[in-house]
Amino acid sequence: MGIFRKKPPFPQLSREDALNCIPMKSAAIRASHTPEGLVRLHYPLVLKPWIAELAQRFSGAPYNPPSRQLELDELGSLTWDLINGKQTVRDIVRKFSSQTQVHPKEAEAAVTRFLRELGRRGIVGMAPGKQTLGVGNA
Amino acid sequence: MPEIDPTKPHSGRDAKPFAWAGIALTIPRGWETAQLGQGYALLEYQFRPVLELKTATIRGRFSFQHHLKQLTRSGQKRSFPQLKLTSRPPEWPEFPATAEVQSFTWQGAHIGGQGLLVYCRHCHRATLIQFFKHGDRGRDAIPRVLASFKDHDTPPGPTFAVYDIQATLPARFTLARFQFDAGRFELVFSHSRETVSLWRWSPADVILERCGKKLARVVLDNGLLPPAVFDEGGQPRDRGLEWQWQPKDYRSRLRHIFGKRTQRPGHALRIWHRPDSNRIFAVRAEGIETFNVFDRICTSYGNF
Numbered sequence: 001m002g003i004f005r006k007k008p009p010f011p012q013l014s015r016e017d018a019l020n021c022i023p024m025k026s027a028a029i030r031a032s033h034t035p036e037g038l039v040r041l042h043y044p045l046v047l048k049p050w051i052a053e054l055a056q057r058f059s060g061a062p063y064n065p066p067s068r069q070l071e072l073d074e075l076g077s078l079t080w081d082l083i084n085g086k087q088t089v090r091d092i093v094r095k096f097s098s099q100t101q102v103h104p105k106e107a108e109a110a111v112t113r114f115l116r117e118l119g120r121r122g123i124v125g126m127a128p129g130k131q132t133l134g135v136g137n138a
Numbered sequence: 139m140p141e142i143d144p145t146k147p148h149s150g151r152d153a154k155p156f157a158w159a160g161i162a163l164t165i166p167r168g169w170e171t172a173q174l175g176q177g178y179a180l181l182e183y184q185f186r187p188v189l190e191l192k193t194a195t196i197r198g199r200f201s202f203q204h205h206l207k208q209l210t211r212s213g214q215k216r217s218f219p220q221l222k223l224t225s226r227p228p229e230w231p232e233f234p235a236t237a238e239v240q241s242f243t244w245q246g247a248h249i250g251g252q253g254l255l256v257y258c259r260h261c262h263r264a265t266l267i268q269f270f271k272h273g274d275r276g277r278d279a280i281p282r283v284l285a286s287f288k289d290h291d292t293p294p295g296p297t298f299a300v301y302d303i304q305a306t307l308p309a310r311f312t313l314a315r316f317q318f319d320a321g322r323f324e325l326v327f328s329h330s331r332e333t334v335s336l337w338r339w340s341p342a343d344v345i346l347e348r349c350g351k352k353l354a355r356v357v358l359d360n361g362l363l364p365p366a367v368f369d370e371g372g373q374p375r376d377r378g379l380e381w382q383w384q385p386k387d388y389r390s391r392l393r394h395i396f397g398k399r400t401q402r403p404g405h406a407l408r409i410w411h412r413p414d415s416n417r418i419f420a421v422r423a424e425g426i427e428t429f430n431v432f433d434r435i436c437t438s439y440g441n442f
Contacts, residue, residue: 015185019185074344100344100416102320102321102341103301104170105170105172105301106321106340
């Protein structure tokens with residue numbers, strides 16, 4: 001009775017580990033800049049596998065997921081430009097804080113919320129970063 | 139921001155004030171506010187907790203055992219490690235004779251701490267301060283932080299100094315509510331029918347760009363004024379705008395009729411832009427007796 005088996009819980013990341021993760025842009029994303037200098041993202045809509053399967057069966061043709069556009073504001077565009085596949089979330093927070101002169105705690109809240117939202121849409125993923133040694137989490 | 143070693147003694151430019159829930163400290167500049175609550179504060183250094191503060195006014199008889207247990211467990215979801223009562227470390231400062239002090243240490247699976255419980259017989263306030271241990275880092279800062287500890291206003295200091303903002307209000311005001319969102323801070327103080335609200339927005343350049351570079355639009359978008367008052371237009375004041383108006387409710391009219399000698403309480407709002415720190419500040423006072431009080435609050439309010 002595999003389907004009734006309790007799913008194993010997701011591993012809990014500490015705040016320290018989460019800040020050490022490296023945001024990676026999805027290869028399926030196309031980014032362009034508007035005349036105002038803002039970033040516009042074109043990304044494929046992530047559908048549940050069974051919905052994608054149904055869509056393919058009914059259409060008969062190879063399934064192309066619908067795409068969406070997302071225009072980032074000034075601060076979102078700044079954060080997007082800081083994601084380069086090398087910098088950790090902590091590095092991005094620090095740079096965001098120094099470039100916008102916002103308090104580091106506000107920068108952390110804003111950047112992590114933004115990355116979480118992009119992750120929910122499948123626009124960015126998180127690669128594990130260098131592990132913190134010798135210090136526990138709060 | 140330059141990296142500051144918290145192990146070095148802090149003074150002058152290396153130090154900054156911290157004040158919350160009636161407790162005032164001087165802390166190393168590298169320590170940041172991480173979390174605030176009613177009678178609660180957590181400070182961190184480089185995303186790691188360094189200091190936790192819990193405070194409460196004690197009604198009735200004070201018992202070290204009882205209140206230590208109460209304060210250490212409050213807000214804890216998991217079981218808290220066993221506390222070990224210790225004698226005060228020799229490098230820690232002495233407290234006034236009106237204070238009862240008990241030091242303690244604890245060690246959890248990943249992190250440990252040491253701190254003390256202070257009970258002031260004068261103001262009946264019990265405060266638990268604990269410092270988290272990350273190796274030996276930060277331990278040298280503890281005596282200086284403790285030496286700056288104040289739980290009542292002697293000498294008077296800021297009413298609050300958290301994140302990057304501080305202000306001084308008359309002692310009669312108490313904190314009614316607060317909200318710290320990324321980009322927007324709001325604190326509301328009240329006393330009887332008087333209310334003082336303080337706001338801070340950041341980054342100002344982005345907000346002003348969205349508002350057509352007009353502070354009045356920030357006032358309008360955030361609903362800081364009744365529409366009729368807003369339409370009268372604000373007077374330019376100190377790189378900002380100010381509105382003053384009289385309440386038109388029945389209570390105010392009755393007061394005006396029956397107590398002509400007393401001055402009618404007024405309302406005022408001031409909003410200003412600080413380009414050097416890229417912040418916008420606003421103060422609104424409702425039902426204040428004199429505008430001097432409002433002016434003093436505005437002068438004291440700012441960032442550090």
